[in-house]
Amino acid sequence: MIAIIKYNGGNVNSVQNAVRRLNADSIITDDFNIIRNANKVIFPGVGEASSTMENLKEKGLDLLIPSLTQPVLGICLGMQLMCGGNEEGNTRGMGIFDISVKRFPAEDIVPxxxxxxxxxxxxxxxxxxxxxxxxxFVHSYYCEPSEFTTSVCDYILPFSASLQKDNFYAMQFHPEKSGTVGSRLLENFLKL
Structure with a gap:
């Protein structure tokens, strides 16, 4: 069973639909036991960092997610909240990836x-x-390339398109909206 974390971040239903197309069972949930016992966990997100982090804290998910030992996939805002500091709303993330999230410098071509x-x-x-x-991609904030970077994209400047540390994987882009490439990425995650 794949647990898709439920919180005030958007995009959970399209992620579930993408997983369903791969013939995998999933549940959208904020239940600790279901998340802890899932084979895989997906932490998607579209939204604003500070309000989303507050929502995670209210539910205790900010402490649960970093403690998970099964493969975890953060998507877009999910990836950013798995990092340390975030310039959006001066937000402190979960610190799984000890890197900062910064706003792209050019206002006229952001997001x-x-x-x-x-x-x-x-x-x-x-x-x-x-x-x-x-x-x-759909984002206004980015992570610089680091020791955790597993792919790079160039938009205004080079940035981390994906990250990995131990059992934690993350993508700045949206695999659920990335056609056959995104579908293969999700399939590879489900096979871990």
Whole structure:
């Protein structure tokens, strides 16, 4: 069973639909026992960092998520909240990835929205995916490349398109909106 974390961040239903297309069972939940006992956990998100982090704290999910030992996948805002500090609302994240989330510097071309290329692929999640594949982004904040970076995208400047540390995986882009490449990424995650 795949647990998709329920909170005030958007996009949970489209993530569940993408998982369903891969013939996998999932549940959208904020129940501690279900999340802790799930085979895999997906932490998606579309929204604003500070209010979303407050919602996670109210439910205790900010402490549960970093304690999980099964494969966990953060998507977009989910990835950003798995990091340390975030310039959006001066938010303190969960610190799974000890890096900061910054706002893109160019106001006139933010958010970064649409298809863009990922390169320097370095994770099992990218098995069977070609270098310089296109995936779908919607974001105004980014993480600089770091020791946790497993792919890079260039928009205004190079940034981490995906991250990994131990059992925690994260993507700034939306695999559920990234066509066959995104579907393969989710399939690879489900096979971990």
């Amino acid at each position: 970064h929205m649409g298809w863009n290329t990922v390169s320097k692929l370095k994770s099992d999640l990218f098995s069977g995916i070609e270098e310089n594949s296109d995936v779908y």
